[in-house]
Amino acid sequence: MTTAFRHIPFPPLQVFAAATAGLLTLPLLYIGFLALSADPAVWVRLWATRIPELLINTVSLAAGVSLATCVLGVSFAWLVVRFDFPGRRIWEWALVLPLAMPTYVLAYVYTFILGMGGPFPLFPPHSFAGATLVMTLDTFPFVYLLSRAAWLNLNVSFEEVARACGASRFETLWRVTLPLLRPAIVAGLALVILYVVSDFGAVSLLRYQTLTYAVYQQMTGRYDHTAAGILSLLLVVIALVFLVAERWFRRKSRFYQTAGRYRAPERKRCGPLGTLFATGYLAIVLGAAFLVPAALLVRWSLSAIVQGAVDGRFVGFIWNSTVLSGGTATCAVVIGIPLAYLAARHPSRFNLACLQAAYAGYVLPGPVAALALLVLFSHVAPFWYGSIVVLVVAYIVHFLPAGLQSLEPALQQVTPNLEQAARSLGLGMRETLQRVTLPLVRNGFIAAWVLMFLHCMKELPATLLLRPVGFDTLAIRVWLEASEEYYQLAAPSALLIVMLTLPALMLLVSKDWRATRTR
Amino acid sequence: MKMHEGVRRPDRREVRPETVFPYRGMWPILILACLVSIAGQAPSSPAADRLVVYSGRAERLIKPVLDAFQARTGIQVDLLSSGTTELVNRLQVEGERTQADVLITNDAGSLERARELGLLRPLSMPETERAIPSQFRAPDNSWVGLSGRFWIVVYNTTRVKPGDITSILDLAAPRWKEKIAIPNSGSEYLQAGVSVIKATYGDEKTKRFLQGLKANAGTQVYQKSSQIVEAVAKGEADVGLVNHYYVYRHLATQPGAPIALLMPDQYEGGMGAIMNVAGVGVVRHTRHLDGAKRLVEFLVSQAGQKMFADLNKEYPLHPEVKADPALLERKTFRAATVPLARLAELREPTVTLIEQVGLR
Numbered sequence: 001m002t003t004a005f006r007h008i009p010f011p012p013l014q015v016f017a018a019a020t021a022g023l024l025t026l027p028l029l030y031i032g033f034l035a036l037s038a039d040p041a042v043w044v045r046l047w048a049t050r051i052p053e054l055l056i057n058t059v060s061l062a063a064g065v066s067l068a069t070c071v072l073g074v075s076f077a078w079l080v081v082r083f084d085f086p087g088r089r090i091w092e093w094a095l096v097l098p099l100a101m102p103t104y105v106l107a108y109v110y111t112f113i114l115g116m117g118g119p120f121p122l123f124p125p126h127s128f129a130g131a132t133l134v135m136t137l138d139t140f141p142f143v144y145l146l147s148r149a150a151w152l153n154l155n156v157s158f159e160e161v162a163r164a165c166g167a168s169r170f171e172t173l174w175r176v177t178l179p180l181l182r183p184a185i186v187a188g189l190a191l192v193i194l195y196v197v198s199d200f201g202a203v204s205l206l207r208y209q210t211l212t213y214a215v216y217q218q219m220t221g222r223y224d225h226t227a228a229g230i231l232s233l234l235l236v237v238i239a240l241v242f243l244v245a246e247r248w249f250r251r252k253s254r255f256y257q258t259a260g261r262y263r264a265p266e267r268k269r270c271g272p273l274g275t276l277f278a279t280g281y282l283a284i285v286l287g288a289a290f291l292v293p294a295a296l297l298v299r300w301s302l303s304a305i306v307q308g309a310v311d312g313r314f315v316g317f318i319w320n321s322t323v324l325s326g327g328t329a330t331c332a333v334v335i336g337i338p339l340a341y342l343a344a345r346h347p348s349r350f351n352l353a354c355l356q357a358a359y360a361g362y363v364l365p366g367p368v369a370a371l372a373l374l375v376l377f378s379h380v381a382p383f384w385y386g387s388i389v390v391l392v393v394a395y396i397v398h399f400l401p402a403g404l405q406s407l408e409p410a411l412q413q414v415t416p417n418l419e420q421a422a423r424s425l426g427l428g429m430r431e432t433l434q435r436v437t438l439p440l441v442r443n444g445f446i447a448a449w450v451l452m453f454l455h456c457m458k459e460l461p462a463t464l465l466l467r468p469v470g471f472d473t474l475a476i477r478v479w480l481e482a483s484e485e486y487y488q489l490a491a492p493s494a495l496l497i498v499m500l501t502l503p504a505l506m507l508l509v510s511k512d513w514r515a516t517r518t519r
Numbered sequence: 520m521k522m523h524e525g526v527r528r529p530d531r532r533e534v535r536p537e538t539v540f541p542y543r544g545m546w547p548i549l550i551l552a553c554l555v556s557i558a559g560q561a562p563s564s565p566a567a568d569r570l571v572v573y574s575g576r577a578e579r580l581i582k583p584v585l586d587a588f589q590a591r592t593g594i595q596v597d598l599l600s601s602g603t604t605e606l607v608n609r610l611q612v613e614g615e616r617t618q619a620d621v622l623i624t625n626d627a628g629s630l631e632r633a634r635e636l637g638l639l640r641p642l643s644m645p646e647t648e649r650a651i652p653s654q655f656r657a658p659d660n661s662w663v664g665l666s667g668r669f670w671i672v673v674y675n676t677t678r679v680k681p682g683d684i685t686s687i688l689d690l691a692a693p694r695w696k697e698k699i700a701i702p703n704s705g706s707e708y709l710q711a712g713v714s715v716i717k718a719t720y721g722d723e724k725t726k727r728f729l730q731g732l733k734a735n736a737g738t739q740v741y742q743k744s745s746q747i748v749e750a751v752a753k754g755e756a757d758v759g760l761v762n763h764y765y766v767y768r769h770l771a772t773q774p775g776a777p778i779a780l781l782m783p784d785q786y787e788g789g790m791g792a793i794m795n796v797a798g799v800g801v802v803r804h805t806r807h808l809d810g811a812k813r814l815v816e817f818l819v820s821q822a823g824q825k826m827f828a829d830l831n832k833e834y835p836l837h838p839e840v841k842a843d844p845a846l847l848e849r850k851t852f853r854a855a856t857v858p859l860a861r862l863a864e865l866r867e868p869t870v871t872l873i874e875q876v877g878l879r
Contacts, residue, residue, distance in 0.1 A: 045874060207740065374609070465605065486579075
């Protein structure tokens with residue numbers, strides 16, 4: 001990038017980033033060690049029995065969900081950004097609601113809805129189709145959010161130029177708009193894919209055998225963790241392939257907004273038929289992803305309250321969940337900024353390597369990261385051992401990449417010119433950061449915080465394995481009840497998760513200043 | 520829309536760029552707050568009248584018993600309930616730093632394994648020896664069985680006649696293709712059950728049984744036994760392999776469900792029903808030995824036994840305590856003769872066999 005900047009040294013930041021990256025890689029190294037030191041006979045046996053099925057299942061689920069979320073997410077973004085119809089603003093924020101719904105809750109709701117004796121036994125939920133449906137309904141907002149933000153941020157003059165040069169509306173969309181959106185869409189898909197391959201709760205309820213599910217089974221069913229290590233390593237390799245592909249896509253297309261001034265794109269006003277179509281489409285998907293499940297949760301919760309299952313302990317569960325998730329998200333943002341900043345602005349091989357190292361944790365399935373951390377902590381920092389610190393570190397290792405996915409594009413959007421201008425006008429490094437860079441990327445930071453908060457609220461396997469004695473979170477409560485088939489008793493905790501994550505989502509939407517500009 | 524009402528003021532960025540960053544100075548505070556709140560959570564030194572129980576038994580099945588103990592003795596009990604194998608793994612990693620005082624699990628093999636790893640403390644307690652017959656205890660009393668459970672066949676009464684199955688091994692027959700539901704290979708019940716079959720019939724026969732089981736189950740492999748019972752009740756499967764109490768538990772909530780329980784391998788010369796026990800052991804590195812012993816004492820007492828077993832519709836091991844009347848009379852069937860303590864040594868070879876066959 002800019003040669004002027006490359007020569008300015010950043011020792012403290014660099015050291016911090018390197019140290020973080022090093023710590024974040026430790027669990028991965030441990031898993032690699034576990035897998036590679038395994039008896040070759042175990043590898044052979046796994047190849048012969050389990051691995052082909054698991055690989056095919058995992059990759060096809062990731063592919064199916066990506067395809068579906070891409071179609072849903074981009075089309076929703078297109079509808080709310082480029083069209084105007086009654087209720088558009090409500091849909092605009094309502095479409096992020098599924099992010100508040102834990103995947104395992106959605107999975108159960110769908111085993112009820114689609115299962116034998118349920119209201120809509122269209123196809124068996126315990127199948128590829130069922131798993132794809134549930135994961136898609138839960139993750140399309142990632143693609144929607146990022147492509148919507150990019151779309152609003154789009155400089156319409158590019159499209160106008162294309163139209164002026166005689167390109168048709170469709171051609172403009174296909175050859176100008178979508179390529180400009182590609183980095184955002186790909187970033188959203190990367191989030192989706194990483195989410196899918198490391199999900200445990202939904203696939204286990206839907207009995208769809210993926211690598212992560214198999215790893216959890218190995219971890220909880222066996223004393224010997226070699227096989228779990230081997231399967232984890234495969235998982236890491238798959239995810240790395242996706243990540244490298246994503247970076248490659250993004251590297252090929254880096255766009256800067258050169259003008260500071262945006263004009264709202266013309267919104268096309270919909271006629272009655274268009275309104276009906278758009279509303280129907282949005283309502284069906286949002287109903288399936290959020291409204292119907294939420295209504296069921298409310299109904300089940302009411303019957304749980306009637307049974308007297310909701311008592312004072314819930315105050316503790318709520319406190320544990322929120323403080324843990326909020327604290328973790330804050331720590332993770334603080335840790336993530338130097339990594340994302342260095343990689344976005346000084347993409348030296350070293351800085352990029354640091355960033356990639358931080359991504360590694362997302363693909364370490366919860367239980368495996370948990371085991372690695374238990375061993376590491378018991379040797380390195382016994383004082384914190386068995387405390388909440390281990391859990392916080394596990395969350396950061398696991399979810400920092402989700403935050404980085406928002407931090408990175410946010411930092412990439414700022415043109416180096418702005419900072420250079422600030423520097424040349426006499427601002428110091430720190431002042432430039434505070435007065436130019438941070439305000440510009442603030443929304444990315446908030447998005448990162450919210451996403452990590454949401455992930456932490458819903459996290460299951462690592463929490464199960466690492467929670468201190470007597471420290472139950474809402475997610476744990478849902479699981480303890482739901483895995484014993486007491487779904488009505490699980491509903492209040494599930495509903496509380498949804499209710500507690502909703503304000504964070506609201507924050508995400510209302511802070512979006514670009515949306516404010518274009519109204 | 521309410522949430523967009525935040526746009527009362529003009530965009531600050533355009534008006535006064537110098538004051539735009541609202542969080543200036545807040546980062547250090549936030550970081551400090553994080554660190555303080557985290558450090559504050561470091562484990563405090565354990566009080567004398569507290570006990571930490573690691574339980575592989577579901578919370579709802581153990582908490583009432585622990586609450587009763589707490590009410591009786593004033594000793595506060597903190598419970599961590601999780602998977603059995605997971606807890607043994609955790610104890611092993613934690614070593615002498617563990618907070619745990621007592622381990623309760625649903626599988627004798629896991630308790631024996633914990634004993635072999637040196638995680639449990641041998642007890643000389645006359646109370647346990649009086650209450651629990653010796654075949655349900657570790658040789659050195661490191662662990663003590665509390666209740667008995669049987670791995671049985673649950674069947675859908677509209678589709679299967681009780682005479683169709685006499686042995687668990689019948690489930691491998693081709694006639695049950697796509698009709699059976701089984702637990703996944705990580706289940707301690709399955710591992711213990713297959714261990715008993717393996718000890719009785721040898722590797723070859725066990726392997727053929729597992730291959731048949733795998734083919735017949737197809738995708739009906741479940742994480743939880745309660746899901747298997749539900750699948751059989753709904754008719755998604757004709758028969759399933761579960762522990763006996765899941766059937767009673769399902770019938771308790773849904774009395775009309777078309778399911779029934781079949782005690783297999785009772786024919787002349789048959790292996791007998793596969794039995795396992797839930798049990799308790801005191802963690803070697805406990806700092807509350809007295810409290811832990813009092814808990815064990817309570818659990819083997821007649822009152823504790825009755826409560827512990829009845830909560831889950833299991834068979835109490837104390838000979839003078841009667842099982843829940845809803846259960847099949849214990850005297851009417853016999854159990855397989857493989858000693859419980861052997862479940863631990865049999866487990867790894869069994870798991871290898873299960874993996875060779877490729878059960879999920």
